[in-house]
Amino acid sequence: VNMNLSNTECIFFVASRLITRLLHCLWQVMKTCKKMGIKTVAVHSDVDASAVHVKMADEAVCVGPAPTNKSYLNMDAIMDAIRKTGSQAVHPGYGFLSENKEFAKRLAAEDVVFIGPDTHAIHAMGDKIESKLLAKAANVNVIPGFDGVVEVSYTVNMVVLATTFCKEGFRLSSQEAASSFGDDRLLIEKFVDNPRHIEIQVLADKHGNALWLNERECSIQRRNQKVVEEAPSTFLDPETRRAMGEQAVQLAKAVQYSSAGTVEFLVDSNKNFYFLEMNTRLQVEHPITECITGLDLVQQMIRVAKGFPLLHKQEDIPINGWAIESRVYAEDPYKSFGLPSIGRLSQYQEPIHLPKVRVDSGIQEGSDISIYYDPMISKLVTYGATRAEALQRMEAALDNYVIRGVTHNIPLLREIITHPRFISGDITTNFLPEEYPEGFKGHQLTSEGRRELVATAAALYVSAQLRSQRFLGNLRVSTTPQEQRQWELCVELEKGSHTVAVSRSGSTFTVEVDGVTVEVSGEWNLASALLPVTINRTPRVLQCLSRDAGGDITLQYLGTQFKVRVLSQLVSTLSAHMPEKVPEDTSSILRSPMPGSVVAVSVKPGDVVAEGQEICVIEAMKMQNSLIAAKAAKVKSVHCKAGETVGEGDLLVQLE
Numbered sequence: 001v002n003m004n005l006s007n008t009e010c011i012f013f014v015a016s017r018l019i020t021r022l023l024h025c026l027w028q029v030m031k032t033c034k035k036m037g038i039k040t041v042a043v044h045s046d047v048d049a050s051a052v053h054v055k056m057a058d059e060a061v062c063v064g065p066a067p068t069n070k071s072y073l074n075m076d077a078i079m080d081a082i083r084k085t086g087s088q089a090v091h092p093g094y095g096f097l098s099e100n101k102e103f104a105k106r107l108a109a110e111d112v113v114f115i116g117p118d119t120h121a122i123h124a125m126g127d128k129i130e131s132k133l134l135a136k137a138a139n140v141n142v143i144p145g146f147d148g149v150v151e152v153s154y155t156v157n158m159v160v161l162a163t164t165f166c167k168e169g170f171r172l173s174s175q176e177a178a179s180s181f182g183d184d185r186l187l188i189e190k191f192v193d194n195p196r197h198i199e200i201q202v203l204a205d206k207h208g209n210a211l212w213l214n215e216r217e218c219s220i221q222r223r224n225q226k227v228v229e230e231a232p233s234t235f236l237d238p239e240t241r242r243a244m245g246e247q248a249v250q251l252a253k254a255v256q257y258s259s260a261g262t263v264e265f266l267v268d269s270n271k272n273f274y275f276l277e278m279n280t281r282l283q284v285e286h287p288i289t290e291c292i293t294g295l296d297l298v299q300q301m302i303r304v305a306k307g308f309p310l311l312h313k314q315e316d317i318p319i320n321g322w323a324i325e326s327r328v329y330a331e332d333p334y335k336s337f338g339l340p341s342i343g344r345l346s347q348y349q350e351p352i353h354l355p356k357v358r359v360d361s362g363i364q365e366g367s368d369i370s371i372y373y374d375p376m377i378s379k380l381v382t383y384g385a386t387r388a389e390a391l392q393r394m395e396a397a398l399d400n401y402v403i404r405g406v407t408h409n410i411p412l413l414r415e416i417i418t419h420p421r422f423i424s425g426d427i428t429t430n431f432l433p434e435e436y437p438e439g440f441k442g443h444q445l446t447s448e449g450r451r452e453l454v455a456t457a458a459a460l461y462v463s464a465q466l467r468s469q470r471f472l473g474n475l476r477v478s479t480t481p482q483e484q485r486q487w488e489l490c491v492e493l494e495k496g497s498h499t500v501a502v503s504r505s506g507s508t509f510t511v512e513v514d515g516v517t518v519e520v521s522g523e524w525n526l527a528s529a530l531l532p533v534t535i536n537r538t539p540r541v542l543q544c545l546s547r548d549a550g551g552d553i554t555l556q557y558l559g560t561q562f563k564v565r566v567l568s569q570l571v572s573t574l575s576a577h578m579p580e581k582v583p584e585d586t587s588s589i590l591r592s593p594m595p596g597s598v599v600a601v602s603v604k605p606g607d608v609v610a611e612g613q614e615i616c617v618i619e620a621m622k623m624q625n626s627l628i629a630a631k632a633a634k635v636k637s638v639h640c641k642a643g644e645t646v647g648e649g650d651l652l653v654q655l656e
């Protein structure tokens with residue numbers, strides 16, 4: 001696209017990195033700018049000096065220390081960086097500055113182009129209460145019974161089942177809103193039972209033209225945050241799609257919107273749809289729209305900001321194929337479907353060797369996931385001619401994604417995209433709590449799956465034993481008798497023990513497990529992060545996360561990590577006499593379930609607490625979590641205080 005921009009002109013990109021995922025946006029933005037011949041500048045905090053977006057940019061400026069209010073949200077520092085580099089435009093990424101009208105005003109005052117909508121649209125759609133009234137005036141469907149602010153904009157999409165839960169939810173939501181947005185008002189809406197969350201991508205220019213670029217299904221959520229998205233939706237028919245798209249454009253025109261934006265709707269089981277909010281920025285999930293339409297949304301935003309009219313008409317916008325996005329987080333999915341994990345990526349390998357797989361990430365091997373920013377690692381996108389093809393590619397991509405050093409949510413993502421209900425398209429925003437009412441437990445092994453895992457672990461153990469006997473391809477001891485070809489082993493998995501017989505022929509192992517023969521073959525490259533094998537003629541990709549001389553092996557199988565112990569028959573017999581470690585009594589201690597900062601401590605030594613009473617509140621990545629007593633008891637000691645930073649597993653309070 002000829003933007004009439006010379007290579008000497010500079011476009012400034014604010015990292016606005018309140019959350020790590022913004023770096024994934026910058027990766028795409030800078031890639032598009034390079035394609036358009038536009039130079040870029042990156043801002044960064046001191047801890048991000050070696051970040052990917054810094055390396056990609058033509059120039060980089062440090063705007064302060066790690067805390068966001070001292071760096072990525074520090075408008076003075078960012079404006080100084082703009083002046084210092086002579087930058088002519090700003091792309092705000094996904095951050096809060098992307099929807100900050102004061103920031104846009106400051107840019108306009110210095111004749112710097114904001115790549116996004118004008119301040120009027122940002123203000124109109126930024127206040128959730130005001131946006132509802134504007135939507136209603138523009139003949140956009142709004143949730144029935146809406147009358148405006150109830151009391152104390154931050155949307156609460158939940159049902160209050162008891163007065164206690166209402167009070168706690170109100171308090172925590174108010175605190176989160178004040179902490180994240182500086183506004184503790186709450187918008188209370190009528191509850192829509194079993195809704196779908198479906199959004200419409202819009203694109204508008206400064207000449208009165210506006211398009212809707214089809215929908216994205218975003219119903220798979222945890223704590224009202226999206227986890228898996230797809231485009232198009234399995235639920236919408238052409239008539240409903242058109243009606244939603246036309247209403248989204250009506251709203252965009254009503255506020256004189258110009259840029260890429262997203263109008264979000266709740267859709268009930270009868271395909272009635274209601275306006276939820278409009279995001280006046282590029283969305284995290286925009287790549288799946290790019291996949292099915294062929295449009296580069298970042299490029300379109302830059303063209304609009306420069307003043308060019310849209311190149312396309314509504315009839316030019318296609319739906320070609322199907323795209324799915326999985327948000328890969330450094331989170332523990334076994335804790336409330338995902339509590340943050342921190343650490344350094346000791347090994348990192350994206351599955352971009354697979355066809356039609358896109359990974360937007362802002363990290364690399366050696367990057368740190370810290371408590372300061374959102375724990376998103378990447379946006380993993382797969383594309384196919386059909387939904388089934390896109391799902392199949394996502395399954396393969398998740399199996400081939402290597403992430404070491406932090407806990408991640410790939411187990412949850414893989415279980416979601418292979419779940420029969422998800423495959424059928426029968427989903428709502430309640431999918432996770434309905435399918436996992438007791439919390440996520442990982443992949444549940446079938447009898448066949450158990451045999452596959454036991455057989456693979458046995459074959460891997462034997463391969464390691466055989467490799468240890470050789471050096472440079474030769475046996476270490478020349479007088480060693482002929483290589484062993486049969487083994488009797490004991491494999492322990494999930495408190496069960498299996499006696500297995502293993503025989504080898506070349507790179508193929510035949511393993512008898514519980515009277516059933518399993519054939520496992522592969523290259524058995526023990527130095528590789530990936531372990532591609534064929535099990536009974538079915539190709540699988542496992543990952544060996546760890547193994548030691550004692551026979552303990554951790555395998556990632558079908559997305560979930562399983563700990564396996566492989567022993568010889570003699571060692572297995574002797575190990576039965578070893579004492580077992582007594583587990584810690586967790587009812588008398590309260591440990592931090594995640595890294596974060598202590599917001600409040602509600603008790604002191606000597607206090608008597610009731611079961612379920614709040615002990616303290618921990619905040620991490622915009623979320624406040626109330627930690628409660630597991631039993632009625634007297635407080636023995638308190639090991640934290642408000643304002644302190646704690647790590648996962650740190651002792652907070654001890655009860656008698």
